[in-house]
Amino acid sequence: MSDLPFRTRVKFCGLTRPGDVRLAGELGVDAIGFVFVKGSPRRLEVPQAHWLKAAVPPMVSIVALFMDADPDHVRYVVEELQPAMLQFHGSEEERYCRSFGLPYLRTIPMRDPHTDPAEMAARFPSAAAFLFDGHALGEQGGGGLRFDLARLPGPLRRPTFIAGGLTPDNVYDVVHHARPWGIDVSSGIESAPGIKDGARMRRFMEEVRRADCAAPGD
Numbered sequence: 001m002s003d004l005p006f007r008t009r010v011k012f013c014g015l016t017r018p019g020d021v022r023l024a025g026e027l028g029v030d031a032i033g034f035v036f037v038k039g040s041p042r043r044l045e046v047p048q049a050h051w052l053k054a055a056v057p058p059m060v061s062i063v064a065l066f067m068d069a070d071p072d073h074v075r076y077v078v079e080e081l082q083p084a085m086l087q088f089h090g091s092e093e094e095r096y097c098r099s100f101g102l103p104y105l106r107t108i109p110m111r112d113p114h115t116d117p118a119e120m121a122a123r124f125p126s127a128a129a130f131l132f133d134g135h136a137l138g139e140q141g142g143g144g145l146r147f148d149l150a151r152l153p154g155p156l157r158r159p160t161f162i163a164g165g166l167t168p169d170n171v172y173d174v175v176h177h178a179r180p181w182g183i184d185v186s187s188g189i190e191s192a193p194g195i196k197d198g199a200r201m202r203r204f205m206e207e208v209r210r211a212d213c214a215a216p217g218d
């Protein structure tokens, strides 16, 4: 049996409107990312996140995204919102990431020539999965920056996500050639930061599923 994933898991990140959340659910995403990062145009406050959560259909996971946050803030969001998973995007260490008692995605910055992706991943044995993103260390994500897929490390002991600059126009090639376990997208399905575009969301999912069905040599 092939060890390739049967279908690529999809996370849509940085949603701010209930209608976008409902459409993402209808399109079959696996997870929806809520951003709690200061300075992000997609940042949510907890009351707004509650309002969005009400639009998330059953069987779709909420991922709460943080970057070097005060642990009290993370605990507050976890208690209030009860996300299925956390995502850490900054310089958080392993002990911090696992201290909240929830599975977490560890983001690995791929634009930094000084970061060795395999070495960084090895420092997070408790991570549920790794997310390789196109930003440099210390930068926020959500900027549509791609990275050289040749820099991806070999097989890790955890599922890997690719993020950074994915769009409906390039996601087929990325999924088809890199065969990640999952992908994560924000700006590539937007008309403006935080405002998702229904047509782009739909076409993005269609392209992922088209790649899932393509034979390796296609």
Ligand SMILES: O=C(O)c1ccccc1N[C@@H]1O[C@H](COP(=O)(O)O)[C@@H](O)[C@H]1O
Residues within 6 Å of the ligand: 013, 014, 033, 035, 037, 040, 041, 042, 043, 065, 067, 089, 133, 134, 139, 140, 141, 142, 143, 144, 145, 163, 164, 165, 166, 184, 185, 186, 187, 188
């Ligand atoms: O989306 C944001 O605003 C954000 C802010 C701070 C840290 C991470 C953020 N987003 C993450 O970046 C990836 C890639 O975004 P894009 O597709 O290149 O626009 C996104 O999937 C989020 O996980």
